Amino acid sequence: MLLLLGCSARKRHDTQPLPAILRYDGPLYQDLRAFLRRRGWPPALRIGTFSAEYGLIGALAPIPDYERRLDSERAAQLRSTVLATLARWRDLADRTVLVAGSLYVSSLLPALQAAGYSSVTVVPGAIGEKRAHLGRALQALPSVLQTRHDPVDMGRRTVFFPDWEDFLDPDFDFLTEHFSGPPGARRRVHAATALGEPISDGILVSLAQRLTHKGLLKQLDRSDPRSTAPQQLRQYYQLPDDAILFGDCGAFSYVEEEEPPITVSEAAFLYHIYGFDLGASVDHIPAPYLPLPERQRRLQLTLANAAAFLAEARHYGSFHPVGVVHGLDAADYARSTALLIEMGYRHLGIGGLVFRSDREIAEIVRAVAAVRASMRRRIWIHLFGIFRPKLQHLFEESRVDSFDTASYYRKAWLRSDQNYLGVDGRWYSAIRVPVSSDPRNRRKLLQRGIRPEDAVELEQQALRALVAYAAGEQDVESTLDAVLAYDSLIDRDDLARRDLRSLYRRTLLARPWEQCPCVVCRSLGIHVVIFRGGERNRRRGIHNTRLLYRQVRNGDQCFPADHE
Ligand SMILES: [Zn+2]
Known part of the structure; x- marks a missing residue:
């Protein structure tokens, strides 16, 4: 089902770009989000939004905050791009449901007909009737929301393979050096699954891919058909059921920016709809080279985000929230650890370690482990982005549960x-x-x-x-x-x-x-x-x-x- 909605005057005003489905905050969008929260994103659902500012766009396309209402003049200006987008979307679904105000309908309906859409339902009536109809249409879609793996229950050390679009051609011929097809038409298999035996317990995927042109979550043009629905990550990576999908915000990619480009509610929403098992809170690295007041501000921001993120994650209930721990020194890391556990986190990820020497990392890990040991609950600890062969003995002793590292992978082609x-x-x-x-x-x-x-x-x-x-x-x-x-x-x-x-x-x-x-x-x-x-x-x-x-x-x- 391709669901087409009009934009709503009521919006969230976060300064970061937000997916259209989060930016718009009218009653239909609230209903839609409540449904997605309860049921996950049904595989058969595609959603497009007719934006007065951007034309017809996918519901997952990020858009900045803006103020503009659709009038007949604007609708006429957008006509040709709307038609072009509908032509790109024609094969997305076998039927189209249009839930929007009359001006949107009078623009979209002729365009849908011109683009050759055959099964189109226009939902009539006032807003109450539209909401009821939308609710029934969504309820009728089969959903696949699953409970997620909790690595705490696995009781063993886990290793994650960080993904940056590492695909191979399984049929590459090493003697002739021929691929299985031209670029774009090749067979492909992800590095983490290529071997037929696991090389990790799962994949770490960064939401920061949204700021780049690489990876499943990469930036697309707003009317790209792929921005109308999330592709399930497990399917995309061809991962077995027992592999764990871990999402983080990729804080290193925005360490130079004043604010994280991803909001707490966006991160939680994306972890939920893409089917992550674990999702990390939105952190901002207090990098050692920054002025002290800025480092302290980032530390506070990271803690405040962690509190808000935990509430959001509980709201969804589909993925396990991982609180990201930062600190200016080891004592700080220990304090943050205690605060996050007090908030209710059961999974922690230690961030900012890439900047640190082995000696500093050892101090930090000891301090965090000491706090953890004083807790009655079992707390799972992941170290972000480091492996450090020389410290493995200490990590084992401190019962560090989990790592993500691509260092052995990348060594293959480093000079x-x-x-x-x-x-x-x-x-x-x-x-x-x-x-x-x-x-x-x-x-x-x-x-x-x-x-x-x-x-x-x-x-x-x-x-x-x-x-x-x-x-x-x-x-x-x-x-x-x-x-x-x-x-x-x-x-x-x-x-x-x-x-x-x-x-x-x-x-x-x-x-x-x-x-x-x-x-x-x-x-x-x-x-x-x-x-x-x-x-x-x-x-x-x-x-x-x-x-x-x-x-x-x-x-x-x-x-x-x-x-x-
Ligand atoms: Zn080998």
């Missing part, structure tokens, strides 16, 4: 000598064979007077040599010659290349890909240690993350140090 974690616990350097057709590499080649076509032959020789080495058909030194002959065309000086030779030799001689039983290593062979393109590099990251996950699950405290 360092630690790209592939062996099952022997040692890091290995991946072997770079850059893609010569990549625009940046083409530019480098041209700058050095080398025709990209000439580089292709050396590139292919390097790849062939590596595959032959893996098969036992070529010796290590001639393989290194081939790899470095191509490498020298791209960007390295001779000194760096001497280092590379010994790093690469170490990787090749150890043959770590032969010792790992994971699906990536079994199916890619030596390609898993070739540093080349997202398909190989992300799979290497998945392999690394699997090892990290297994170590955490086994309660292993001996994590490979960053430098051997």
Whole structure:
């Protein structure tokens, strides 16, 4: 069902942009939100709003506060864009229900007919009758609201994989380097589920994706069909039922702004309709480099938001609220922890740690753990954005329950000598064979007077040599010659290349890909240690993350140090 509503004069006046369905606050919108709160977002429901300011937009499209009423002149101005939007939305639903005032109806109805909508119901009558009709139409939709996982009950340490749109083509051919289709039409599988065995207990998704152009929650144009309904995250990531969806606000992305761009009620609403299991309160990081009064203001704001957020979360009852703890020092963190537990939080997430040294983190975690130990209830503690191999012993001792980290994943393609974690616990350097057709590499080649076509032959020789080495058909030194002959065309000086030779030799001689039983290593062979393109590099990251996950699950405290 495509539900079309008119905008309402009554609005919330939050300064941050709000989804249209939260911005408008007339009786129909209040009814709609009350329904969504009780029943979740029915999979068959799409909602559009005819805004006097923005034309026909999806109900989830964020809009700033404004003041404008629809009159016949404005309706005439908007006619062509409304028609274009309806053309984009035609296949969203098999029927359309129009619940709006007469001016909206007289604009939308001819446009719906012109755009070829066949089953359109115009709800007649005064506002009371419209509300009753809307209520009946919504009640008739099947809903799928589920109770959410509580990791507290799992009683073991959890690891979350932070998502930034990490998808792979499961049918990528590593020999021909062909994808399963052109961009946009490829098969895709999320990094967290690609392996067929878990590499984390769930995914951490940041609401701050709404400020970016990446991820499921990314910014869309206001009339994009996807802004008419939330896509269920579990489905989007193809996650198994027992995987946990954890949402946070991504406070690092707005640390430079005066106020969080996400309001408390918006965060709670989004956690609810997207089907999160856990949702973090709206925090504002009191970063150490800010002036003291500003840091204190942010601390107070974070606590006030946490109180308001807990009330909102209880209102929805569908996800478990996580109170985000900040502090200027360890004693402050302890105070905030006590306050949040007193408010009623059972799940806490310690934020702002990325800025801190291992020593500071150790102090903070000890202080928070001491407060937690004094409580009668079991309190779940998550550390946001850090893993810190050297502190694992302390984290285990302090009974830290949960982490999110992409560090082992991203190491796969960082410019360092630690790209592939062996099952022997040692890091290995991946072997770079850059893609010569990549625009940046083409530019480098041209700058050095080398025709990209000439580089292709050396590139292919390097790849062939590596595959032959893996098969036992070529010796290590001639393989290194081939790899470095191509490498020298791209960007390295001779000194760096001497280092590379010994790093690469170490990787090749150890043959770590032969010792790992994971699906990536079994199916890619030596390609898993070739540093080349997202398909190989992300799979290497998945392999690394699997090892990290297994170590955490086994309660292993001996994590490979960053430098051997
Ligand atoms: Zn592996």
